[in-house]
Amino acid sequence: DSGVTQTPKHLITATGQRVTLRCSPRSGDLSVYWYQQSLDQGLQFLIQYYNGEERAKGNILERFSAQQFPDLHSELNLSSLELGDSALYFCASSVAIGQPQHFGDGTRLSIL
Amino acid sequence: KNEVEQSPQNLTAQEGEFITINCSYSVGISALHWLQQHPGGGIVSLFMLSSGKKKHGRLIATINIQEKHSSLHITASHPRDSAVYICAVRENYGGSQGNLIFGKGTKLSVKP
Numbered sequence: 001d002s003g004v005t006q007t008p009k010h011l012i013t014a015t016g017q018r019v020t021l022r023c024s025p026r027s028g029d030l031s032v033y034w035y036q037q038s039l040d041q042g043l044q045f046l047i048q049y050y051n052g053e054e055r056a057k058g059n060i061l062e063r064f065s066a067q068q069f070p071d072l073h074s075e076l077n078l079s080s081l082e083l084g085d086s087a088l089y090f091c092a093s094s095v096a097i098g099q100p101q102h103f104g105d106g107t108r109l110s111i112l
Numbered sequence: 113k114n115e116v117e118q119s120p121q122n123l124t125a126q127e128g129e130f131i132t133i134n135c136s137y138s139v140g141i142s143a144l145h146w147l148q149q150h151p152g153g154g155i156v157s158l159f160m161l162s163s164g165k166k167k168h169g170r171l172i173a174t175i176n177i178q179e180k181h182s183s184l185h186i187t188a189s190h191p192r193d194s195a196v197y198i199c200a201v202r203e204n205y206g207g208s209q210g211n212l213i214f215g216k217g218t219k220l221s222v223k224p
Contacts, residue, residue, distance in 0.1 A: 033212075042214055056211050088153055098202065101157055103156070106154070
């Protein structure tokens with residue numbers, strides 16, 4: 001058990017919809033990272049937060065947004081969903097930027 | 113060309129064999145990570161290293177910064193080692209911490 005909790009584990013929805021993925025980091029970790037893993041692209045970095053502030057952006061679409069709340073949990077919002085957004089979405093946390101990351105079990109998003 | 117290349121893509125071994133997975137990268141890095149992803153999808157961070165060698169149980173990771181190459185070795189392999197092993201590098205932007213760039217993974221299957 002990594003200590004990182006992601007909910008829900010599975011999500012099935014339709015094109016055009018909006019979903020929110022939630023991540024609770026490991027106790028004491030201030031940094032949260034979001035990643036997308038699709039069959040054709042592999043793992044890709046989306047966005048990083050540190051103590052509530054956005055610190056880095058990767059290959060995150062404009063339809064996607066995220067935030068980290070004062071209690072350090074984070075949410076990834078995906079809107080106007082397309083078939084190609086079907087993927088595993090991982091959250092990871094670390095004590096500080098550059099330190100080893102601990103991964104959640106992921107949320108499997110299926111778009112029908 | 114991908115910035116992080118892993119070889120082989122697929123590897124089948126007999127229980128007890130010594131296994132080597134290679135990772136080459138083309139960017140300047142501040143650290144390299146080895147991750148293990150089990151068939152269920154969960155990701156575990158195995159090593160983070162920036163120089164030399166690290167050992168944990170039957171796993172050994174080495175890195176050669178000059179040659180931009182890292183290897184992950186598994187001694188006395190076991191069927192429970194069957195997983196996808198992913199190499200990821202943290203790009204070094206003139207001293208600041210970059211984001212993780214992932215290889216496409218090596219799928220290892222260890223037969224009893």
